[in-house]
Amino acid sequence: MSDLLKSDVDLEAIIAQADEDEITLRPDEPSLPPGEWMRKNLFSTPFNSVLTIVFALGALWAYRAILNFIFSENTQWDAVRVNLRLMFTQAYPDENYTRVWVSLAIVAVLAGLSLGLSKVGRGLSLKKIATWCFGWGGLIVLGVLLREPSVKTDASGESVFADANGVELVRDDLGSLAYANGDPAPSQGLELIRESFGSAMGNRTGWWIIGLLLLAVGAAIWFGLGDFRRRNTFVPAIPFGLAGVGLLVSTTWWYGWGNYTFSEEGFTYEPGELVASSTRNPWTVVFLVLVGAYIVGRAIQRTERAGTVRAITNLSWLLAPFVTFWAVLRGPVLDWGYVASVDIPLYLLFAVGGGLILWMLTNPHIGEAGRIIAVVILAIAAFTWISAFFGWFGMLQKIRLSILFLGLAALLAPNFKGDAKQRMKLIYGWLGFITIFHVMVTLINTPSSIEVPTEDFAGGFMVSIYVSIFTMIFSFPLGVMLALARTSRLPLFRVMSTVYIESFRGVPLITMLFFFTVFVNLFLPEGMELSLFAAVVVAFVLFSAAYLAENVRGGLQAIRRGQYEASDALGLTTVQRTAFIVLPQGLRVSIPPLVGQVIATFKETSLLAIVGVFDFLRMARDVIPAQTEFLGVRKPGLLFICVVYFVGAYAMSKYSQRLEKQLGVGER
Amino acid sequence: MSINDATTAVNAELAGRDDIIVCDGVDKWYGDFQALKGVTATIKEREVVVVLGPSGSGKSTWIRCINRLEQHQGGRIIVDGVELTNDTRNIEKIRSEVGMVFQSFNLFPHLTVIDNITLAPIWVRKRPRGEAEQTARELLERVGIPEQADKFPGQLSGGQQQRVAIARALAMEPRIMLFDEPTSALDPEMIKEVLDVMKELANSGMTMMVVTHEMGFAREVADRIIFMESGEIVEVGTPEHFFTNPTEDRTKLFLSQIL
Ligand SMILES: Nc1ncnc2c1ncn2[C@@H]1O[C@H](COP(=O)(O)OP(=O)(O)OP(=O)(O)O)[C@@H](O)[C@H]1O
Ligand SMILES: [Mg+2]
Numbered sequence: 009m010s011d012l013l014k015s016d017v018d019l020e021a022i023i024a025q026a027d028e029d030e031i032t033l034r035p036d037e038p039s040l041p042p043g044e045w046m047r048k049n050l051f052s053t054p055f056n057s058v059l060t061i062v063f064a065l066g067a068l069w070a071y072r073a074i075l076n077f078i079f080s081e082n083t084q085w086d087a088v089r090v091n092l093r094l095m096f097t098q099a100y101p102d103e104n105y106t107r108v109w110v111s112l113a114i115v116a117v118l119a120g121l122s123l124g125l126s127k128v129g130r131g132l133s134l135k136k137i138a139t140w141c142f143g144w145g146g147l148i149v150l151g152v153l154l155r156e157p158s159v160k161t162d163a164s165g166e167s168v169f170a171d172a173n174g175v176e177l178v179r180d181d182l183g184s185l186a187y188a189n190g191d192p193a194p195s196q197g198l199e200l201i202r203e204s205f206g207s208a209m210g211n212r213t214g215w216w217i218i219g220l221l222l223l224a225v226g227a228a229i230w231f232g233l234g235d236f237r238r239r240n241t242f243v244p245a246i247p248f249g250l251a252g253v254g255l256l257v258s259t260t261w262w263y264g265w266g267n268y269t270f271s272e273e274g275f276t277y278e279p280g281e282l283v284a285s286s287t288r289n290p291w292t293v294v295f296l297v298l299v300g301a302y303i304v305g306r307a308i309q310r311t312e313r314a315g316t317v318r319a320i321t322n323l324s325w326l327l328a329p330f331v332t333f334w335a336v337l338r339g340p341v342l343d344w345g346y347v348a349s350v351d352i353p354l355y356l357l358f359a360v361g362g363g364l365i366l367w368m369l370t371n372p373h374i375g376e377a378g379r380i381i382a383v384v385i386l387a388i389a390a391f392t393w394i395s396a397f398f399g400w401f402g403m404l405q406k407i408r409l410s411i412l413f414l415g416l417a418a419l420l421a422p423n424f425k426g427d428a429k430q431r432m433k434l435i436y437g438w439l440g441f442i443t444i445f446h447v448m449v450t451l452i453n454t455p456s457s458i459e460v461p462t463e464d465f466a467g468g469f470m471v472s473i474y475v476s477i478f479t480m481i482f483s484f485p486l487g488v489m490l491a492l493a494r495t496s497r498l499p500l501f502r503v504m505s506t507v508y509i510e511s512f513r514g515v516p517l518i519t520m521l522f523f524f525t526v527f528v529n530l531f532l533p534e535g536m537e538l539s540l541f542a543a544v545v546v547a548f549v550l551f552s553a554a555y556l557a558e559n560v561r562g563g564l565q566a567i568r569r570g571q572y573e574a575s576d577a578l579g580l581t582t583v584q585r586t587a588f589i590v591l592p593q594g595l596r597v598s599i600p601p602l603v604g605q606v607i608a609t610f611k612e613t614s615l616l617a618i619v620g621v622f623d624f625l626r627m628a629r630d631v632i633p634a635q636t637e638f639l640g641v642r643k644p645g646l647l648f649i650c651v652v653y654f655v656g657a658y659a660m661s662k663y664s665q666r667l668e669k670q671l672g673v674g675e676r
Numbered sequence: 677m678s679i680n681d682a683t684t685a686v687n688a689e690l691a692g693r694d695d696i697i698v699c700d701g702v703d704k705w706y707g708d709f710q711a712l713k714g715v716t717a718t719i720k721e722r723e724v725v726v727v728l729g730p731s732g733s734g735k736s737t738w739i740r741c742i743n744r745l746e747q748h749q750g751g752r753i754i755v756d757g758v759e760l761t762n763d764t765r766n767i768e769k770i771r772s773e774v775g776m777v778f779q780s781f782n783l784f785p786h787l788t789v790i791d792n793i794t795l796a797p798i799w800v801r802k803r804p805r806g807e808a809e810q811t812a813r814e815l816l817e818r819v820g821i822p823e824q825a826d827k828f829p830g831q832l833s834g835g836q837q838q839r840v841a842i843a844r845a846l847a848m849e850p851r852i853m854l855f856d857e858p859t860s861a862l863d864p865e866m867i868k869e870v871l872d873v874m875k876e877l878a879n880s881g882m883t884m885m886v887v888t889h890e891m892g893f894a895r896e897v898a899d900r901i902i903f904m905e906s907g908e909i910v911e912v913g914t915p916e917h918f919f920t921n922p923t924e925d926r927t928k929l930f931l932s933q934i935l
Contacts, residue, residue, distance in 0.1 A: 426802030
């Protein structure tokens with residue numbers, strides 16, 4: 009454990025150092041005046057000028073088309089606004105919704121702590137803020153000018169129509185269209201009338217103000233600060249970010265987000281009802297928890313304990329998906345009698361018995377007997393799996409897994425031989441692992457108390473994000489193991505891993521998803537069954553691991569021979585060499601492709617819709633358009649999930665760029 | 677005459693000590709190419725041996741066989757009374773007794789200087805971390821860079837890196853130190869700082885085998901010089917004998933080329 013903490017501290021040191029280096033090594037490049045910049049970069053040759061103009065026209069056209077869609081009165085944004093809860097958590101019942109809030113609060117605590125504990129980076133440079141203000145201000149002003157005028161409305165807010173000749177129609181007392189002189193309107197050839205350009209501009213005062221204000225702020229920062237040194241002044245980013253989140257949360261108090269929920273009476277649609285009525289309090293609490301955790305983290309950051317707390321926080325991040333999904337959201341119903349008579353005794357057996365065996369195996373004087381015992385345990389584990397296949401001895405799956413884990417821990421034992429302190433490292437590791445494992449299995453084996461109309465309680469964005477996260481967590485170690493096997497000296501490992509990697513990379517993901525959701529249950533021994541959720545996670549994990557393995561292998565191959573020789577010359581064992589030298593260096597090099605793979609997985613979860621999971625995409629594609637209020641309304645929902653996917657993927661990509669820069673990938 | 681006397685005197689002095697490395701007819705092939713041809717030599721405790729020879733003569737190959745970074749195929753190598761065979765336990769034992777310093781330093785770039793030094797003592801020697809760090813700081817003091825403990829290798833000069841590498845090897849409290857051209861990758865102004873550390877180490881009584889092209893160092897520090905060519909030991913003798921009165925033609929040719 010202390011070594012874990014230690015390496016974490018080192019990472020922080022690298023990051024702090026890299027930040028310093030950047031300040032000293034990269035002086036600000038002098039910026040050109042805008043005119044000159046444009047001449048140099050956009051219109052340097054006739055060909056470039058043509059390209060610039062063509063591209064600019066294309067971009068303007070696309071921007072205008074998007075704006076026209078977003079602001080068109082035919083686009084029913086209500087379909088999104090009202091269905092937010094459905095899109096994110098699908099049919100998660102109203103009366104259990106506290107569980108969602110608790111999960112969010114857990115995430116908020118961890119996020120706040122992590123932000124607070126992070127070494128304070130340099131934050132945002134004023135120069136960058138100015139550039140953003142210019143960019144967004146310019147976009148908004150441009151948008152105000154480009155967007156087509158809205159449909160003209162009369163005093164009562166109804167759209168105004170004209171006949172084929174362009175003569176405006178009015179509404180009579182009954183609300184039907186007619187000519188101003190009272191003649192009835194023709195039944196065909198009617199068209200909506202749009203406002204004039206002038207009045208459209210006039211009606212967009214709000215947008216004008218926002219856009220011009222941003223431009224003014226940008227200009228004030230840019231020209232007000234004068235010399236370039238001052239432009240590189242930094243303002244802290246995190247408090248600004250938190251303020252942004254606060255602003256978003258505050259909308260629950262004054263904006264009608266609407267509400268469309270599933271409860272005992274079925275779906276309820278409360279148009280115009282402030283979502284605030286049900287969610288503004290929890291949202292506010294979650295936000296305050298976030299801010300509180302941030303303040304606590306900041307306070308701890310200044311103390312000696314920062315490294316320890318940071319390590320615990322990181323470990324909690326790893327556990328949080330499991331705890332929130334299985335213990336909180338799923339609402340497990342524990343059978344306490346069974347827990348007391350079976351689960352707890354089994355757990356104690358493995359915790360105490362396994363601990364004793366490992367204590368024995370780390371005895372410095374055990375010699376050859378240690379290896380033999382480890383092999384025997386692994387052989388027993390292998391036997392229990394084989395017997396499971398033939399259905400010989402029925403036993404709980406978790407017993408088989410526990411024996412396997414014990415065997416693997418026994419293999420590691422020689423690395424922990426030594427004094428009591430050294431030996432306890434392995435014992436603590438084992439106790440921690442086996443506790444988490446047994447608690448999780450016990451929870452997973454319980455029925456869920458959440459009653460939903462679909463097979464799994466998770467749906468919407470919730471299922472997409474959990475599939476991504478579980479895929480990441482499980483495919484990472486699997487991918488690393490495959491990569492190590494593929495670069496191993498033992499031909500058997502090499503061949504097996506190569507076969508695995510090549511076959512899984514050769515199969516389309518969607519086929520794998522169908523295979524696991526449809527066929528696998530037919531092959532599984534009786535009594536074993538994969539739920540839809542488990543099946544898709546397994547398919548994703550196996551698929552993603554093959555790609556991760558190749559990325560990691562690339563990193564491993566970049567390690568110079570001298571590193572292996574130095575480790576060997578120092579007497580490190582193969583396991584130690586791999587854990588302390590090879591993997592840390594190899595993984596560092598593979599960060600960009602690894603994050604690329606994570607982003608790909610996140611986006612590929614949209615395939616879940618095809619195999620029958622009610623995921624985020626399916627909400628927009630099938631569920632919302634089936635509601636009576638929004639029959640056939642797909643586009644707004646689809647655009648919305650695009651935006652959410654984009655924001656997620658973009659954030660990850662930005663984070664990886666930061667990580668890469670901090671770890672100096674490609675510079676060492 | 678005087679040279680012969682000196683050689684005899686050295687031999688007499690060495691005779692009282694234990695053999696710590698014994699190589700007996702060591703053969704090593706890379707495919708069809710024989711890199712070592714029946715290398716036979718004995719190194720005594722606390723002896724400093726400098727291995728000289730033209731490029732490709734097998735110097736590196738030989739000293740890398742001694743801690744089994746390379747496997748020899750014929751003959752016997754006995755280090756500190758343990759014969760090097762395929763038995764992994766022997767290899768583990770030897771590697772923790774024999775320190776090695778490489779031409780290209782081979783520090784671990786992702787670990788700080790102090791972690792580079794303490795990693796093996798903690799995990800191989802099972803030292804408590806605090807004690808290992810204490811030792812590491814003393815060693816950094818000894819090699820003259822106590823203030824660099826918390827930096828990363830990439831932030832140090834070549835000479836400093838090589839001194840960290842020496843400290844890293846010493847932290848395992850080895851009985852033997854192997855050096856494979858420790859100064860060849862260094863800028864001239866940094867060579868001296870590394871050689872000074874090695875001299876101090878030699879004076880402290882460490883058994884050392886050094887492959888180097890630094891003739892000044894060889895003359896001043898070596899107890900014996902072993903000259904190799906084409907995978908064979910051509911001549912062995914004290915520095916005085918070697919530099920003033922070599923017997924073999926091949927040695928003379930080599931010396932005429934480099935001196
Ligand atoms: N891994 C290898 N595979 C094939 N041949 C090798 C290998 N390593 C070394 N050799 C060959 O063995 C011979 C001895 O090499 P070695 O590196 O021991 O020489 P050296 O005396 O250390 O030379 P230098 O002074 O250039 O370092 C050389 O001819 C070299 O080409
Ligand atoms: Mg060499």
